[in-house]
Amino acid sequence: MLKAMRGSYRLRQLHSTSHRSLHNEPINKSLQNIRKTTTPSKKTLNSRHDAKNKKSPISDSEIVKWNMSITAHMRNCQCESALRVFNSMPRRSSVSYNAMISGYLSNDKFDLAREVFEKTPNRDLVSWNLMLSGFVRNGNLGAARSLFDQMPERDVVSWNAMLSGYAQNGYVDEARKIFDRMPDKNVISWNGILAAYVQNGRIEEARNLFESKTDWEVVSWNCLMGGYVKRKRLVDARCLFDRMPIRDEISWNTLITGYAQNGELLEARRLFDESPTRDVFTWTTMVSGYVQNGMLDEARRFFDEMPKKNEVSWNAMIAGYVQCKRMDIARELFEAMPYRNISSWNTMITGYAQGGDISQARNLFDRMPRRDGISWAAIIAGYAQIGQGEEALQLFVKMKRDGERLNRSSFTCSLRACADVAALELGKQLHGQLVKAGYETGCYVGNALLAMYCKCGDIDEAYDVFEDIAEKDVVSWNTMIAGYARHGFGKEALMVFESMKTVGINPDDVTMVGVLSACSHTGLVDKGTQYFYSMDRDYGITANSKHYTCMIDLLGRAGRLDEAQNLMRNMPFEPDAATWGAVLGASRIHGNTELGEKAAEMIFEMEPDNAGMYVLLSNLYAASGRWVDVSKMRLKMRDSGVKKVPGYSWLEVQNMIHTFSVGDHFHPDREKIYAFLEELDLKMKLDGYVSSTKLVLHDVEEEEKEHMLKYHSEKLAVAFGILSIPAGRPIRVMKNLRVCEDCHNAIKHISKIEGRLIILRDSHRFHHFSGGSCSCGDYW
C-alpha cells in the first residue's frame, strides 16, 4: 500500500513537470562569447601582419588560404576554431562568409548559419542557395519559400532545392508546380520530381512520368524500382529490372532486398549468385532476409562468409539471435563486434526488454554512449510491458528533459504506458502534444491513442479518435472492435465490424477474436455461432485456439455446457489454460462444481502459480456450500507457496492517482470516505441491496473478516470518486483483480442512488454502471 502511495506522488511530480518546455542553450550567446574572447587575438594577428607587409595589401591568394582553413576546421566539426579564423581575417571575401554558412549548416548549427547569412555584406548566389537549403533541411518551408521569392536571381540549384524541399515534406503538388515553372531542368530536377511521387506513395503518377521520356539515369530506374519493392509489387519491380539498359550495384541490391524481405529467399539467392558485384549491402540483405524468415543457421553461414562486415551486418545477425530469444549468443556477438552504433545497443535493449529482463535492458540503456528516440522508446516499452507504467512515464518525461525530440514511436510507447496504468489525464495531455506535433492522424500513433482511450475507459473519445484516423488499417478496426467488446457494447462492436467490411478491409484472425468476444460479452450466442462457423468460408480464416476459447466461453455463459464441452473435445488442438479457464468460469456461473473441479485441476497442472484459479475454485465450492473444500483450497494454496496478489483499486483525480486497498486507513480523506460509505450502505439497503457476505467468499484481498467486504478497495475508490469528482462527470475506477460479486451488486445500486455513471475496469473487462444496471449484464 505504502509503495502504491509513493508511486502516486511520483506520478504527480511527473504531471507537473511534463508541461515544462525544453530549455535550449542560446546559441547566439555563445557566438558572442567566442567573438569577445577572440577579439584580442585578432588585434595581435593584424598588427603582426601589418608590421610584416606594411605596403602591399592582402593578396587574393592569401584570402583563399584563410578560406580553406575555415572549410577545413568546419569539416572537422571545429566550428569555434573556424570562427576564430574567420574573425581574425584582415579582409573577407564572399567565399569566407559562404564557408562559414555552409560549415555551420553541415554541423547542424542552423541559427548560427542564419546569423552569418544576415551579416553577409555582398551575398552572392551561393550564399542564397546555401541558406535556402538550410531552411529546407530544417523543414521550415514557409521561410524557404519567402527566401526563394526574395532572391535577386535563381539558378537551377535554387529551383532544385525548393523542389526537393516540397517533395520531402509531402507537398508533391507544390513540388510539381515548381518543376513545371523551372526554366532549366537538369538530371537532379527530373529525379527529384520522380522521387517526390515515389516517396509519397503516388506510384502510378511516378510510372506515368517515367514512361513519358526515355533518357532516365540508373538512379531514376532504381528509384522507381525501389518504389515497387516497398509496395511489395515484385513483378513490376522485376519487369523494370529486366528492362534496364544499365544496372549498378544498387539495382541488384534493391531487387534482392525485395525478394529477401518477402520470403522469396530462393529467388533472392539466385540473384545473389548471378550478381556481378556483391558489396556489404548485398551480403547484409541476405543475412537479414534469412533472419526474417527464421532461417538462423543459413543467416549465420552468410554472416561468417562475408568478406567485409560493418556495424549493420553485425546488427542484422544480432537481431536474428534476439528474435530467437538467444540473448546469450546475441550478447556474445555484441561484445565481440569491433564497433557498435546506436542500433546495436538498441537491438540488445529491445531483446532484454521483450524477454522481461528489464534490469539488463536498463543497464545497457544507462551505459550506452549516445541515445536516440528508439533507445528511449525501447526502454519505455520495456517498463510498460512488465506493468511498470509509472516508471515508463517517468522515463518519458526524462526523455523530454534530455531534449530528445518526441517522435512517433516514443509517443506510441508512452501512450501504451498510459493505457497500462490507465492514466487517462496524462494520456490526454499526450494527445494534446500529438495534435501540436501533427502526428495524431497517422496510423501507428492513431492506433496507440485509440487503444489508450479504450483501456482508460473513455470509449466515446476512443471512437472519436478512431473516426479521425485518416487511413485506418486492420489494427485500427481490430482495436475499436475489441475495445467495444471489452466495454460490453456488443452491438457497437458488430456495427464497426460490418462497416469494416463495407469499406473493404479484410478481417483477420484478430478481428474475429474481437467479434466473437463481443458476442460472448453480450450474450449473442446465435450470432457468435454463425460468425464462428462462417469464418473460414467468408474470410479464409482458420479458427485458432483463441477463437475456440471464445466460443466455449460463449456457449458456457449461456448455460450450454454440454455443447461447450463437445466443441472442446472436437477442436484440433489440446486445450490450454485459457480454454479451461472459460470452462471454469462457466461452471462457476451455473454452479456446476464437478466440471469446475476438472477444469481447475487441468489449470493447476499447467499453471501452478495461477492464484486467480485457486480463488475461482474456492468460490465455486463456497457457492455450493462445500466449506471443507474451501479450507482445503486455502491450505493447498499456502502449501504450494502461490503468492496471493493483493487487490487494490485506483482512480485519477485532478492529475493525481489515488490508490486504495481493502480497509484502507492511509488516505488523508479516510474519515469522510468511511462516513459516506455508511450513509450509502443505508440508502442501498433501502433500495433493496442485500450484502452477500455470508454466502460467498470473495477474492483474495478479502479473507478473514466479513465486515471487510464493506470496505473493499473498489467501494472505497468509488466513494472517494463521488466525493471528489463533480456531478455529471463519470467516475473511472480501476482494479487489478476481478471485481467481486458483492461490489458489483453494490455499485449498481450506488449508480442509481447517486445518479452517476461509474466506469470500472477490472482485470478482465469494463463495467459501465448507470441507473442501477451494468453494461456487462451481470455476465462477466
Place this chain on the structure above:
DNA sequence: CCCTACCCAG
C-alpha cells in the same frame, strides 16, 4: 546529392 542493408511503436 536523387537509389540499397540493421534497431522502436498499434
